[in-house]
Amino acid sequence: MSIRTLALQCRDAARAVAALSTDAKDAMLRAMADALERDVDAILAANASDMAAATEKGVGEAMLDRLRLDAGRVAGIAAALREVAALPDPVGQLTRRDVRPNGITVERVRMPLGVIAMIYEARPNVTADAAALCLKAGNGVILRGGSEAIRSNTAIAASLHGALEAAGVPSAALTVVSDLRREAMVELLQLNDVVDLAIPRGGEGLIRFVAEHARVPVIKHYKGVCHLYVDADVDEGLALRLLVDGKVSRPSACNSLETLLVHAAVAASFLPRAVETLHARGVALRGDEASRALCEGVAAAGEDDYDTEHLDLALNLRVVGSLDEAIAHIRRHGSDHTEVIATRDPDAAGRFVAALRSAVVMVNASSRFSDGGELGLGAEIGISTTRLHAYGPMGLEALTIERFVVRGEGQTRNIHG
Amino acid sequence: MSIRTLALQCRDAARAVAALSTDAKDAMLRAMADALERDVDAILAANASDMAAATEKGVGEAMLDRLRLDAGRVAGIAAALREVAALPDPVGQLTRRDVRPNGITVERVRMPLGVIAMIYEARPNVTADAAALCLKAGNGVILRGGSEAIRSNTAIAASLHGALEAAGVPSAALTVVSDLRREAMVELLQLNDVVDLAIPRGGEGLIRFVAEHARVPVIKHYKGVCHLYVDADVDEGLALRLLVDGKVSRPSACNSLETLLVHAAVAASFLPRAVETLHARGVALRGDEASRALCEGVAAAGEDDYDTEHLDLALNLRVVGSLDEAIAHIRRHGSDHTEVIATRDPDAAGRFVAALRSAVVMVNASSRFSDGGELGLGAEIGISTTRLHAYGPMGLEALTIERFVVRGEGQTRNIHG
Numbered sequence A, B: 001m002s003i004r005t006l007a008l009q010c011r012d013a014a015r016a017v018a019a020l021s022t023d024a025k026d027a028m029l030r031a032m033a034d035a036l037e038r039d040v041d042a043i044l045a046a047n048a049s050d051m052a053a054a055t056e057k058g059v060g061e062a063m064l065d066r067l068r069l070d071a072g073r074v075a076g077i078a079a080a081l082r083e084v085a086a087l088p089d090p091v092g093q094l095t096r097r098d099v100r101p102n103g104i105t106v107e108r109v110r111m112p113l114g115v116i117a118m119i120y121e122a123r124p125n126v127t128a129d130a131a132a133l134c135l136k137a138g139n140g141v142i143l144r145g146g147s148e149a150i151r152s153n154t155a156i157a158a159s160l161h162g163a164l165e166a167a168g169v170p171s172a173a174l175t176v177v178s179d180l181r182r183e184a185m186v187e188l189l190q191l192n193d194v195v196d197l198a199i200p201r202g203g204e205g206l207i208r209f210v211a212e213h214a215r216v217p218v219i220k221h222y223k224g225v226c227h228l229y230v231d232a233d234v235d236e237g238l239a240l241r242l243l244v245d246g247k248v249s250r251p252s253a254c255n256s257l258e259t260l261l262v263h264a265a266v267a268a269s270f271l272p273r274a275v276e277t278l279h280a281r282g283v284a285l286r287g288d289e290a291s292r293a294l295c296e297g298v299a300a301a302g303e304d305d306y307d308t309e310h311l312d313l314a315l316n317l318r319v320v321g322s323l324d325e326a327i328a329h330i331r332r333h334g335s336d337h338t339e340v341i342a343t344r345d346p347d348a349a350g351r352f353v354a355a356l357r358s359a360v361v362m363v364n365a366s367s368r369f370s371d372g373g374e375l376g377l378g379a380e381i382g383i384s385t386t387r388l389h390a391y392g393p394m395g396l397e398a399l400t401i402e403r404f405v406v407r408g409e410g411q412t413r414n415i416h417g
Helices: A003-016 A024-039 A040-056 A061-067 A073-085 A125-136 A147-166 A182-189 A204-213 A236-248 A264-280 A289-295 A303-307 A321-334 A346-355 B003-017 B022-038 B040-056 B061-067 B071-086 B125-136 B147-165 B182-189 B202-213 B236-248 B263-279 B289-294 B304-305 B323-333 B346-355
Strands: A094-099 A105-112 A115-120 A138-143 A174-178 A197-201 A228-232 A257-264 A284-287 A315-318 A340-341 A360-365 A382-390 A392-395 A402-411 B092-101 B105-112 B115-120 B140-144 B175-178 B198-199 B224-229 B255-261 B286-288 B313-319 B338-342 B362-364 B382-388 B388-392 B402-411
Touching: A003 A115, A003 A138, A003 A182, A024 A040, A024 A073, A024 A125, A024 A147, A024 B236, A040 A061, A040 A073, A040 A147, A061 A147, A073 A125, A073 B236, A073 B338, A105 B346, A115 A125, A115 A204, A125 A147, A125 A174, A125 B304, A138 A182, A147 A174, A147 A346, A197 A204, A228 A236, A228 A321, A236 A264, A236 A360, A236 B402, A257 A264, A257 A321, A257 A392, A264 A284, A264 A315, A264 B140, A284 A289, A284 B255, A289 B346, A303 A315, A303 A321, A315 A321, A321 A346, A340 A346, A346 A360, A360 B175, A382 B182, A382 B323, A392 B289, A392 B402, A402 B236, B003 B105, B003 B115, B003 B175, B003 B182, B022 B071, B022 B125, B022 B147, B040 B061, B040 B071, B061 B147, B061 B202, B071 B125, B092 B175, B115 B125, B115 B182, B115 B202, B125 B140, B125 B147, B140 B182, B147 B175, B147 B224, B182 B202, B198 B362, B202 B323, B236 B255, B236 B338, B236 B362, B255 B263, B263 B286, B263 B289, B263 B313, B286 B289, B289 B313, B304 B313, B304 B323, B323 B346, B338 B346, B346 B362, B362 B402
Parallel strands: A115 A138, A115 A197, A138 A174, A228 A257, A228 A340, A257 A315, A284 A315, A340 A360, A360 B402, A402 B362, B115 B140, B115 B198, B140 B175, B224 B255, B224 B338, B255 B313, B286 B313, B338 B362
Antiparallel strands: A094 A105, A105 A402, A382 A392, B092 B105, B105 B402, B382 B388
C-alpha cells in the first residue's frame, strides 16, 4: 500500500477518534494497556528477533539497551498508557469566551490537529507512548520508527489495534509504517494535504533529515546544550546541588547540563569545590584558561566543545566576568532548550530570564525539571526547540489547536433588515 | 547586501524590540503614525510612480485599486498604527502559573517569536500594518512585497525607520527586501536558522509557491470557500439576512460566502426567495439540478464550481437531503476557513460544529464576522487555515509563543544533599 493511501486511511480513521467522548477514549487507552500486558509474550518474542538481528549487525550497547524490552519494561509501557488515560482531555476545552458588543458569542475551543507523524529511532516504547498521547488528543498517528525495532513496533501495534477496533475506531488511526526506505519517509513528510504535523525524535542527523525534507509542519527537538550560570551573589551549596543533579543524575537526558559558567567573583571559591565533586562522580572536564588555572585535571576546551551535547559524564567550564558575558555565551552556544541561573540577586535573575529566549529558563532549580511530567503537563511527546505552536516540553495540549466557535441570533456585519 | 545578511541584521535588531517596555513600544508605534502623516507627500509621490509603471504594464483595475494610495488611505494607515498601539501587549503575559508539589513555581509567559517574514502582493498598506503588529509583539519583520508596490513600500519604510531609531531600535528591525527576484524570496524562505515564521498573504499562486519552497515554518491562508447551510428547522428571514450579508456586503473578502446549501425540506420555500433577492443584488448563480428545478436563472454547476473561491458576485447552490449530506459536501469542498449553519435546532447546530474542523464555525451569524477585529482580537495579520500554532484570524498573540519560567530555592530532581 502506498504511503499516501496509508496516510489517507489514517486521516479518515482520525475522524472516528475525534468523535469519541472522553470516557470512550480513556476506556480505549486502558484497553490498550490491558492488551499489551496480555500480549507480552508475543511482544517479547518480536523484540528478541529485533535484538538478535541488531546484535548480528554489530549495533552498540547503548542502542541495544534502548531497543531491549523485558516484562518489566512492557509493564512500564502499559502503566504509562493508564497514566495518559487519567490525564484531563484537552479536546473540547473552552479556553476563552467573549460576548461582542453586537451580541455574538465568540468561544475558543480546543480541537485535535488531525494526523500526526512521529519519526523516531530505536525505542519501541515510543510506539505506544506517542500513540496514546496522539489518540487521547483526538488525532490519528502515523508511526515511522527505526528499522532495528520494526518487529517490536509491529507487535506492539498489533496488540493495540484490538483495543481500537473494540472502541469502534478503525485500526488505521494508529498506523505503523513498514516501508522503511528513506524515500518512503520523504514521501510521508511531503504529504502536506494529509499530515498536519511531523514530530521527529532521535539524534540530530534524523531531525535535520526531517527538517530538510518536510513540507508538512515540523516541530523539532534538536539538542539540549543546557547551561548553569553561577552568579556572583550565590549560595554555593545550592549551586553545587544544581550542578551535580543537572550533570550526574542522568547524563543521557537532553535536560542535563553541558556547560557550567561561573562568575569570576566566586570562581576561586566555587570552582575548585565543584571540580572536586564532579571528579569524584567521574565527570570529565574541559575548561577555559581561567578555570584551568584554578583547578587540577581540567582539559583545554575549544570553542566547539561549548556547542556539544555530550549526553555523557562530561562538562565544559568557563569563567565569565559578568552576567552579560554569561548571557552572550549562552546566546552564542545555546540550543534554546533550558538554562539555569543560581543567584540570590533578584535583579540578576530577572535580567537572565528576560535576555534569554530559551524554551525553559530557571532560577535556582535543576535543569532536570525541564520535562513534561515535572512541569505539570503529564506525559510529554517531546521537547520543542521550535519557537512556534509549542516551545519546551509538549503535553496533550500541544497536540490540539484552538479554533473559533461563534453563536448569534442572526447578526450581520454590513447589511441589515 | 545578501538576503542572509539582511535577515541576520533583522534578528539582531529584533532583540532591541523584544527588550522595549510596553510604553516604549506604544510610543514608537504612535511616532510611526505621526511620521507617515508627516511624510504623506513623499509617500504619495512614490505611489504615483508605482501607479504609472503599473498602468504602463497594463495591470488590471482591481490590482491598481489595491496599489493606489491617497491622502485618505495614508491617514487610514496611520490610524491603524495608533489602534495597534492601543491594543494590550501580549509580551510578558502570564498565561498559567502552577506550584508543583516540590515547591518549584512553573509559569507560562508569552515571548516574541523572533523574526517574521511577510510575503505579500500589491497592497502597500500591509507594509505598515504588518510591521506594526510584528513590532508590537516584540518581533523583527522582513517585508517582501510585490514589485508593483516597491516604491511605495520603500517610502513607507523610510518614513517608519525614523520612529524606530528614535526609540533606540535599529532600522533593520523593519526590513524591506528590495531584491525582488524569485531566487531571493526562495533564499529568504530557506533561512530556517534565522527566520522563525513566514506568513504569505495574497493569491493562491503566491501561497503555494511559499509553501513549496519554505524550510522556515509557514502559516498559510489559502482561500476561503465559505458555506452557509440552511437547516430544515430555520427562521427563513434570518437565513436570508445571513445569505445577503455573507455574499453581497464585500464579495472580494475571503470570509464571503461561496456556496449555499439548503435542506430539501425548506428548499421549495426558501430557495426561490433567496434567488430572487440575490438576482436583485446582481449575484450570478450556479446550482445543482434540484435547485435549478426550483428557480429561474440558475446556471448548471459543475463539481469544480464548488471548489472555487469566486471573490465576486457569484454563488453556488445545492439542495441537500440532510445535515449529514451538508457536512459531507463541506468536508469535500471546504477550505477549513469559515462555515455557517442557520438553524433553530440546537442538536443540528451541535452536530454541525462538532463534525466540521474549519477554523471558524458559526451558528446563526454572518460569515463576515470571521475577522480579527470582529472576533475581538484587535487588528489581524492574516487568517490561518494551517491547523498549527494559530487557526483562524491571527491577532497579536499569534505572533508570540508561550515559554516556561521556573523558580525554585535549590530543588533538585534525583540527587539531594
